[in-house]
Amino acid sequence: MFGIFSCIHLIAHPVGWTSVEEATKPALMSLLALYVLASKGQRALIFALLLSCAGDILLMQGESSSAFLIGMSCFGAGHVFLIYALKSQHRPNCARIVRGAATIYALLCAGLILLIAPGLGSMSIPVAVYSLLLAATATASTGVNGKAALGGALFFISDTLIATRLAHLPQLPQAGLIVMATYIAGQYLLASGLLKSATAANVLRRSDVAE
Secondary structure, eight states, rough: HHHHHHHHHHHHHHHHHHHHHHHHHHHHHHHHHHHHTTOOHHHHHHHHHHHHHHHHHHHTTTTTTTOOOOHHHHHHHHHHHHHHHHHTTTTTOOHHHHHHHHHHHHEEEEEEHHHHGGGGGHHHHHHHHHHHHHHHHHHTTTTHHHHHHHHHHHHHHHHHHHHHTTTOOOOOTTTTHHHHHHHHHHHHHHHHHHHHHHHHHHHHHHHHOOO
């Protein structure tokens, strides 16, 4: 169902079916959370997805409303749960990779904040804090597996594009579609990467017990 709703939502955007787009958006992360629940995934991951769902609903109220700030706070809290879930599934001996990713994402985050801060006004500090959480999630994802790392990168790209829009910077053609496509793919890859890692860890534990 998550895949079907995602396809419908992404098709509705360029076609101009605003009512379909608005009706499907709140369902996306809730359906992904149900998938994780059915797959016996981490509770922290489920909480992160449900907070993202709440953030999606609030952000639909408009970028100038107080609901937008509350929605961004929901996403920020979701990142905290997501970072916890990712770090709990880090591979052994991944510290070098994570440190390298931390350097790259720190530089990207610093560059982003410097770029967008002049156009954000009173939103500059909340967006800067959120950007740090976003970079931390992307960094933590590199310690799990390739699927999660790609998901973290796509999530970072998606929210970076939103930040440039908030700062009134020039946008790519169909920027809204790109934002949603990278967001949906990023969240799915993060979730499926974590589920894959947890499954592999369970198999390894059963093998150790059998021996």
